Amino acid sequence: MGEVWLAEDEVILRQVAIKILKQEYMGDPSFIERFRIEAKHAAMVNHEGIANVYDYGEDSGWAFLVMEYVPGDSLARILERDKVLPETKVMDIVAQTARALYAAHEAGLVHRDVKPGNLLITPEGQVKITDFGIARVADQVGLTATGQVMGTVQYLSPEQATGKPATPSTDIYSLGIVAYECLAGKRPFGGDSQMIIAMAQINDMPPALPVELDERVRKLVMSCLAKKASGRPENALILAQRAEALLPTAPRSQAATELIEQIKQVTDRTTEIATLTDTAPQPTQPIVWPWVAVIAVLGLTALSVVVAIIIGSMTPVPSPTVTVTTSSQPSVTSSGGPTAPTPVTVLLADIQGKPISEVLTALTEKGLVAEAIPGTKVALDDPKDMTVYDASPLGNMPEGSSIKVYYYVVDMGEPAPTPEVTQ
Structure with missing residues (x-):
């Protein structure tokens, strides 16, 4: 729908991305309105995981957005190159994306088009969500309307595919599809037409993920793909917390920022924290995030060990379970041999x-x-x-x-x- 150009803001001397609506769409009022909506919706949410929109304008028959320049690649390009990503990397992407989505949901927005092409990954590994253009108009767009949701049916939730209103759980399902694709190297549902794929989203169970993956990772991703919203994680924040619990180290997330005040109260560790601050390695490359994010990162560097300790103690909220009972009879043989399988x-x-x-x-x-x-x-x-x-x-x-x-x-x-x- 649009072309993105790298530009220089000559007033405040910063690089920006300019998204220009393609000329062939300028005659369609619905596309122009979607472009305007993208600017309004992105401006409603202030979160480090959502690409900022600085300005919107229409001039001489052109419509354009001035956005935050995010260096790096889209997740779609990364998957084209690497095919499959390590599960720890996938959980980090899920956690960051889910936290950003939760901020949007709290602002009353449902993205409705979560897919690899709309997730930008910086060289430092930070995730930025883009394209809020259909966040409010998705229910007005037909499944096969040319140029609207064509090509994104692979990430549609069952409720979207059946024409039901989208909810925050819709974004969780789509993010589950993204995670599945990153882990398996392919999407769970495919077909020769959008209708076939949509029917699969409604009726078919996704194939099992590779057994080589951590069982906890497989369970979390498959829970996101529950056909009914009630079977998915309760909200995007809970999904983020469960993904973060599977990371080997403290995640780079909003949770760490929220814990700074708790860390300041740990007075008996003042000397240790000061030592860590003196010895912590300093970054050698300039960081191109907005200056507010730079301050947050520098503050977290000095306290990273304590943050890791506190986050490590956090436990995810348990997901709903189905009771399947096992026999209470003893499984040890009378001869004292090895334990037999429990029926x-x-x-x-x-x-x-x-x-x-x-x-x-x-x-x-x-x-x-x-x-x-x-x-x-x-x-x-x-x-x-x-x-x-x-x-x-x-x-x-x-x-x-x-x-x-x-x-x-x-x-x-x-x-x-x-x-x-x-x-």
């Missing part, structure tokens, strides 16, 4: 009516090989959609057993033929 008990009452994503996660945690089977069809607004109604086998079974889980799916009927456009 797993699955009762229909424990899983019936629960979201399929939660049930699959719980069964997998208990050592079972669970397969989701779409079964009985229900109406589009039926609350039973994507919930479990049966499984086979049930009862006691050894670890490693296979179990089929049947769940309700929406009856979408046969898709209507696409009308031919007459020139």
Whole structure:
């Protein structure tokens, strides 16, 4: 929709990015309005993880945005080059993006177009979200409207694909798709047309992530991809905290900034902090973030060890669980030999009516090989959609057993033929 140019602000002598609406779209009022909305929405949120918009203007038949220049590459280009990213890097991207999204959600905005192309990564690893152009008009845009959401259906949430209003949980689902793509090297759903992909977003379970990945990482990403919003992390802040808990070191995030006041109160460690300040290495490259961010980074450098200690003590908010019981009988043999595998008990009452994503996660945690089977069809607004109604086998079974889980799916009927456009 737009072209981005690097420019120099001759008044305050800083580099900026200028996004110019392509000339072919200038005759369409809806595109011009989307451009204006992008400027207004980005200005509503002040967060280090969201690219600033400094100005908007229209002149001589052109519309343009003056934005913060973010050095680096988009995540889309990084994935084109590297295909797969390390799980710690992915969790860092998820944590930073989720915190920025939470700030937008608190301001009353839902991005609705979270995808790799809208996530910029600086050389220092900071994430910046861009393009709030459809944050308010997404519900007015048809799924196949040319030039609007074409090409982004791979990241649409099930509720967007069915025409329901987008919520903050919509952004969590899209971020889950991004994380899945970073870890697996491909998107979970594909197809030859937007309609096929949209139907997969609504009805299909995503393929399992590679087993080589940390199980906690796999569980977190798959929880974001729950078909129902109730099965996803409660909000973007909780998602960020859970991702940060999986990082080996303290994340570069707003949480660290919020802890500075707590650190100042630890008076018995004044000498140690002073020593760390004297010996901490100084950056050798100039940082091109806005000066406010520079001050925050320099302040955190002196206190990094203490921040890491405090953040390390934080625990993520537990996610909803499905109860799957195990046998209480002793597993040690009478001869005192090695412990035998604990049998797993699955009762229909424990899983019936629960979201399929939660049930699959719980069964997998208990050592079972669970397969989701779409079964009985229900109406589009039926609350039973994507919930479990049966499984086979049930009862006691050894670890490693296979179990089929049947769940309700929406009856979408046969898709209507696409009308031919007459020139």
